[in-house]
Amino acid sequence: VSVEPAEVFRLLLVAIVLPPLVILSRRLPRTRANTLIVASFGVICFSYVVSLLDGGLLQPPMDALQHLSYGVAGTLVAAGTWLARKAALEERERS
């Protein structure tokens, strides 16, 4: 298994950033938009973990999983931002 230093550094950064990020996001309103955007971040973190394992025999499936994660994360964030935009437009109309 070959590990790139940038991949390890990225994962380390996530480990540092994750606790404050979880605390802050738990204090935000629990809307579907926020949940989808946070879930998208979770999938990106998953792709970082998978990227560490993509060496040797595991390389093809892990590599595919990592790039599939981009598709899933993108879909989640697109749905989240669409809902957030809808809510912002409705809020603007109300006020």
Place this chain on the structure above:
Amino acid sequence: MTQALEILRTAGDALGLIMFTVAMVMVLATPTRNDALPTPIAKWLMVAGTGIYVLVTASDLGTHFGIVSSVELIEDYLETLFPLVALGVAFASFAAQQYSDVLRTRRALQQSHDLMMDIVDGAPAGIMFLDAGGHIAFANDAAKDILDLVEDAEGSRISGPGWTIKTAGGAEPDTLAPLVEPEPYDFRSHTIEWPNGWVVDLKVSGRPLSDHTQQVGGMVVTFERA
């Protein structure tokens, strides 16, 4: 098997590229507000976050089709920035939420204050807040009418026409200090005499206002003509 995985990999990148681009456009098209989500800072950080993955997936797709771009060289560093951008989005959103809560609380307090002032000003009984020295800090419309009170030009001082208040203990000229007491009282009779000899009998109730040292800081006085 390897070919199927390769197709999945490319499909993931293609879907990611499309969806992250859609998300970035959605964020750009979302109106911002300073007192609610999304704030301008949160919006532009979201644009940066989705933009990073537009570049990453585009670069991966390019590599798959044999197009090597300069983004390929900085792809790992761009991805490294993403957790920091995500933290920035969460912090900006949290700050906006707190600010929005403060504004909402302030609006609710203002509404409550306005309602209270409408009730106090519309009451037929006189209502006054006296400080510890018996000076009038506030008087409603009925109190001003009954006691002929006048406010100075700045509205900071309210004074009477120089009447004398008669209590069980005697007469006190031009002050309401006898009404300030450490204990509450109800329907006490007082006579107010104007300099021209005009007399009004009042029924007065009072409630002391304690400050943080538990000293009497003033009195809320309500009264009506007897």
